[in-house]
Amino acid sequence: MSARNYAYTLNRREIVKQLLKGRDDMPVVTGLSSAAYDSVAARGADHPLNFNLHGALGGAAMVGLGLALAQPEKRVMVLMGDGDVLCGLGSLATYAISGANNLSLAIFDNGIYGETGNQLTATSQCVELGEIAAACGMPVARTVDSEDQVDAAVNDLLNAQGPVVINFKVSPKHPGHLAKTRDGVWMKLRFRNAFLGQP
């Protein structure tokens, strides 16, 4: 296999754990599959402020934007894979003009569609999502591909004036599935009760 993603080494689960540690009051929206399981690995399957999509590929980015516009005082964290972001690539342009300075998107770019047979995505060839986000005019946007860059990236995702987009080059090794609900109505009610009930 000559695709460049086989050189990616970052551990997505460890990055998400670092990002969400001690941030139980931060709303998190994830895209499909691995990004959703990463949030479960970090916070548990019953965390009320996880909203995981299990369909609508590409849609998580805009769920995050809607949430950020509705609650401009609270940091909103979106976790997505590269295939998910590619499906809604235009949303990076929408982010850039949105003025949502409380919005952060962490992309876990493993270069493959990991749930469907490891077909290569466009990012495994030549497409750089961090550079696309930067070219859109995002206040903070870059690609992170080594351990020594992770702390600063996590700090920006949590604290910088956004929208912030960090594209992490992560190992294509599948980190495994975790049990969680796919009941959308339940997740929505759980989220709203916890989030809107906050002081």
Added chain:
Amino acid sequence: MVSEAESAAAGSWSRDVYQALKDQGIKVVGFVPDGGMKEVIDLCLADKDMKTIPLTNESEGPSLLAGCWLGGAKGCLIMQSTGVGNVINNASMSEVCQFPFLALVSWRSSWAEGNRWQVPMGQRCRDYFKMAGFQVMSVDSADEAGASVAAAAEEAFNTLNGVGVFFSQRVMGVKRFLR
């Protein structure tokens, strides 16, 4: 080079629609524009209490409005009938999670359409919208516009369903193409 000109001046119906959105507490407006909705969009853009943003694709609409609802805010999508096809996949989230989805649709090919490329979606958009699990309403006269939007919003946010309000070109004015 084909130049286009708007013929019919939109009347007070645009202000009625904007006022209905305000009265219903709409805070976020996403749009992919059509000329027929120009005045409604301009009123929303000028309103500092509303966040009104252009979307790159109508598919962003259902997700954006779902996020608004998670955050306790109401939003709406303004688009033309050609955009209905683009929303359908993401509309599955609205149905599965019972998110409200309010869409104001400028209904091309509803009256004296002048662009053949608008006809396929114009003729089928309401059927597609219904197949996506949503409800449809029509506005055929200007004096119904405000009340129709208010009724659609009441239904969308109380029944947690998708409701599209399709505005006939008899209301918005017919787009004239210079030949």
